[in-house]
Amino acid sequence: MIELRNIAKYYRTGSVNTYVLRRITLDIREGEFISIMGPSGAGKSTLLNIVGMLDDASEGEYSFLGEPVHQLNEKKRASLYKEHMGFIFQSYHLIDELTVYENLETPLLYKKIKGSQRKSMVCDTLDRFQIVGKKDLFPNQLSGGQQQLVGVARALIANPKLLLADEPTGNLHSAQGKEIMDLFKKLNEEGTTIIQATHSETNSAYSRRIIRLHDGWLESDE
């Protein structure tokens, strides 16, 4: 599903290139549940962003479902992304001005899904995550766990093949974190490919493959 070949990412500071990622080569098949681990600054988020097409690699090749992502233009990449991926963030990134219902609806709007179908999809999702009672609340009226639940719901509403999660439980209590991880596990069993970046050994225990990064190098893949 995902093939990374010699992916590198650096930032230019003055005349020196500061590397965040170095020569990462990685294959990920459909249905996997992967944790990317490593200390702060190891390049976890960067790798996740590149895989999620939120950022470009400086060097190397990346193909997703057989499409050479590094050669695609913005429009093609956006449609590929829109079709197949969902993203979850440590700090949720919900749109503050929109209610829970409207936040869930937004990705569907961008996918140009018709009104009635959109409505039923949002209602199904609200049901599935048991947040029907919160649908008219704004993000700042929810607890962190509840906000992340909405974030997960939003990421999953269009049934993506691949779920990317960047420290999904980083801002949550352990109980709330466990709920999210149990949810991930269930989703993976239903067929969704999941890649999460995490610090937590507890969280990584849910996954079946652990990739460790250190100073931008791929240290181990088990």
Add this chain to the structure above:
Amino acid sequence: MIRNYLTVALRNFLRHKGYAAINIVGLAFGMASCLLVLLFVWHELSYDTYHPDHERLYRISTMGGTEADVSLIAGCSENVTPHLRENYPEVEQVFRIQPERPRTVRFNDQAVQVDNIKYAENDLLTMFHMPVIHGSSTGALERPHTVVLTRPIAEQLFGVDNPVGQTIQIDTAHYEITAVVDASPTNTHLKFGIIVSWSSMQESDWRHSWDGGFFKTYVKLAEGTDPDAFESQIATLIHEQIGERLAENNRQAILFLQPVSDIHLYSHCRWEAEAPGNINNVYIFSVVGLIVLLIACLNFMNLSTARAASRASEVGTRKVVGAARTQLMGQFLGETLLTALLALAIALLLVDVSLPAFNGLAGTGYLFADVFNPVMMMIMGGMVLLVGGVAGIYPAFVLSSHRPAHMLRQTNAGHFGGRNFRRAVVVIQFALAVIMIVGTMTVYKQLDYMREQPLGFDLKQKLVMEMPRGAVTFATHNTMKYEFTNHPAVTAATFSTSVPGRWNYQWRCFPTGEAETNMHTINWYGVDRDFLESYDIELIAGETFLPDCRGAMCEGILLNEAAVRTFGWGSIDETPGKHLWAENRPVIGVIRDFHLKGLQSPVEPMGMFIMGEDFRYLTLSIDVNNLRPAMTFVQETYDELIPDELFNFFFLDEDFDRQYRAEQKLGTIFGAFALLGVMIAGLGLFGMASYSAQLRTKEIGVRKVLGATVGNVVNLLTREIIVLVVTANALAWPVAYLAADEWLATFAYHTSLGWMTFAWAALSALAVAVVAVGYQSFKAARANPVEALKYE
């Protein structure tokens, strides 16, 4: 999708009410002033363009005088019209008009004073756009003693009744009303109150002469006529008739055409029907209006951009959930366009509210509905598109082009906003504001200067009555003066053909025995013997009029210093004893120059003679401490002596001040716009300050933890603004100086540009800026540092 955008836009408005209000209201004020200026410009440019086939309408004017002293005169000999009618097939229609003095018009026991009475021929009614309300325009002005009323006069005398067929009395003569036409619009140089048929005009020697007799004459050329060819055909018409006489005196009288729609702005002939407009003012006001709009637009752009930058996270999130770049651009552009549209709505409201004041100031008669003509609508649409588009394009492009990973990481959105761009905006705004403040202050300084300059005569405590024609004769004028001074509060009375600030005779003369090329146009006042003393005009050489002269003894004339200079006589003391053509009158004395007109123009050469007729103005010197009894006495005396006419008077100082009406108007408009500009700029700065204080919360927190006092922090936040405003001043001063200097140079007598003007402009701009920023800075500086640092 649209609903989603609208929801976000609306909730953003509500969440940042203050910001949204500043943004929208500022823009609305800018748009409103721009719309008002547009209305003014539109009005000025629309003069006499509403007549049918207006591009074929021309006035025939005369270029007369000698080669050394050419003057353009708004009219031509009365004989031109019949000549054109008979001999020129390309003249489709032609008419003459001649203004009459203000008269009392009566119907039964009703009487009104009508200022705008003109004699005219029937073609006027069909050549010019004059909607007929009652009667018919066909032949309405053919017979003698017929009149056409305009609606306001008809309503004053007859209410809503149809007055056609009734008879009114003007002075002592009776006239039959043949039609009522609509009131003259404000955008015509020819305005009418009552139109009297041409054949009713009194016959006299000076009519029907090819030489002189300047009657305003209008022609409509047949379709397809080349106006240039026609003009060259008629140019020498007068010379063909009286060429010899003109050549004898070395004079010329060349006819030329003026397009009717150009007269208001471009014609500066002698004896125009009304004071012409000024194309320069049209330019100045356009620029000023645009400046205010520009300041408001910059604000809008600046604040929109700043706000958009703080929405980086929303943009990132939208990208993450699948927004394409074009969709995001659409969202931001849509939002700014919507805001601009809202501002336009408020601007229209402001226009509606300020329209009466505007009409008074600009001399227009706009209704609110007039704002919605197609051209204005297009301009408004363009304004919204431009303002909304430009303000939206920056965030639309910049924000949507970043990779989402950057956007989401962005904790300090300020980096997106382009600090230098914002600094530049503040500098430009304040520079424009400073230019306008300097402009306003210069106009007022010049007005004060002109009003305070000694005029060379005594303007104060003078009540002037304009006497009806024929009411006073040489035989009765002394008795009348005696009657009016028979009260302790009336200290003097004097008759004259003119008073300063009003129309006066202008004749050409040359010194007897000198070359005819030394012929010049001289302003003449016919006066009685008390005039010099009453007006306190100084005699500096020779002697004044003899107290009791008869016949030839009264022929002596007085000239002013300017006239002595004009004739090139050099010495003032040697002037008495010279003689002036045409009647070979002896110059008996020289008077000190005094201002006949406002200080815009230099003192012109003028002369005085003892009057024998045309007792037009009676000036009474009044003791203002006893104004009320004096006024009662004057009115009673008037009613007793001239019972048939309405009592009409003015105070000389007030009347003379009308010379400065154009400058006063300019000052008021400039002042209003300058105030608006400064306010909008200040408002924008206030918005920006609150925004940047918010951005720098963390920095301020850290500084306070490290021991910064409130004073240090306020200083930190305001220092930059002060630097920007000072820069703005440095940029604005040279521009303002040049513009103000150029404007002042158009006045014959003008004030100087002191550094105080610039200092005040700088200080007021600085004060506005410091107040706008200070409050926010102080608030930010006073905040608890722990609060600030908790943010991360």
